[in-house]
Amino acid sequence: MKRTSKLIIKYLLFGISLGCTFFMVTCLAFSLAGREDILMLICKDFARQSAGAMLVGIAGGGTSVIYQFDRPSSFSKRIIHFCVGMGVFYPVAICLGWIPFYPGNVTLTLLQLLFTCGIFMLIWFCFYLFNRSEAKRINERLRELERDNAGNEKG
Amino acid sequence: MRVECKISTAYKEPYAVLHINKMTGTIAEIISMLEKENANSPALVAAKDKKTYFIKPEDISLIRAEGRDIICYDRLKNRYGLDKPLYELENTLDANFVRISKSAIANINQIHHVEASFNGTMELVMKNGITDYISRRFRKNFKERLGLE
Numbered sequence A: 001m002k003r004t005s006k007l008i009i010k011y012l013l014f015g016i017s018l019g020c021t022f023f024m025v026t027c028l029a030f031s032l033a034g035r036e037d038i039l040m041l042i043c044k045d046f047a048r049q050s051a052g053a054m055l056v057g058i059a060g061g062g063t064s065v066i067y068q069f070d071r072p073s074s075f076s077k078r079i080i081h082f083c084v085g086m087g088v089f090y091p092v093a094i095c096l097g098w099i100p101f102y103p104g105n106v107t108l109t110l111l112q113l114l115f116t117c118g119i120f121m122l123i124w125f126c127f128y129l130f131n132r133s134e135a136k137r138i139n140e141r142l143r144e145l146e147r148d149n150a151g152n153e154k155g
Numbered sequence B: 001m002r003v004e005c006k007i008s009t010a011y012k013e014p015y016a017v018l019h020i021n022k023m024t025g026t027i028a029e030i031i032s033m034l035e036k037e038n039a040n041s042p043a044l045v046a047a048k049d050k051k052t053y054f055i056k057p058e059d060i061s062l063i064r065a066e067g068r069d070i071i072c073y074d075r076l077k078n079r080y081g082l083d084k085p086l087y088e089l090e091n092t093l094d095a096n097f098v099r100i101s102k103s104a105i106a107n108i109n110q111i112h113h114v115e116a117s118f119n120g121t122m123e124l125v126m127k128n129g130i131t132d133y134i135s136r137r138f139r140k141n142f143k144e145r146l147g148l149e
Helices: A002-032 A038-044 A046-060 A063-069 A074-095 A108-155 B026-037 B086-092 B137-146
Strands: B042-050 B051-055 B061-067 B069-074 B079-082 B097-102 B102-109 B113-117 B120-126 B131-134
Touching: A002 A038, A002 A046, A002 A063, A038 A046, A046 A063, A046 A074, A063 A074, A063 B137, A074 A108, A108 B113, A108 B120, B061 B086, B086 B097, B086 B102, B097 B131, B097 B137, B131 B137
Parallel strands: none
Antiparallel strands: B042 B051, B042 B079, B061 B069, B061 B102, B069 B079, B097 B102, B113 B120, B120 B131
């Protein structure tokens, strides 16, 4: 129980740091692009904007803590992670003006939702690529150990 | 403490030399752990079809919890029931065995390969075809045991 609480707090902090990093990087990008007008808007609403970034960080990054547990099933974990991530990101992004909102225009709203889902999928895919390269390293090490064992048996 | 480790296939049998000025509890524990390395683990008492078998650890592929039972699969995919909990087995078995999730222990020498999945876990495919997964929680430990961290 204590370990679980520690794990949840760790991921909560990870989510906050992830949100803050994205927030800072975005501001930096606007600054480098000379978009002081956007930066001024962010500064005027700094408390809400930064809190929103942290909240999205927790929802997207922090909730990945679910993969540390053996239950529920892998598929359910993915669904929960996706739903919580999207369920928080989408309203927060609209509320804080990060993405435009088209009330009444179903097609545009759906396209926007699809685009946001696409970004989420892209992040997942990046994690998959990272895991794949790690799996490759592990497999190479397993082959090495196998060769060593075979050599020792012969010796 | 400065630690030096030499890895080479030239060493047929691993040995360790410690240069210390006095024996401490930690060092005694380390010595005890090192002595267990490569020591033959006792055979496991397993049950199958109402018969009792003694299985040598090197013949074991995977041990995992299936429902309330602790099940052991050997190289030939034979399925046996064990009467010890996983944490106890983990302490009994030698360094070739590694915990891969809360509910499974795998024999490193019996792993065929690992595969990445989209959800952060890794699928483990044993040489006998049985699959399980390495949870993210135990991945670091798994990599350490392979000498990758």
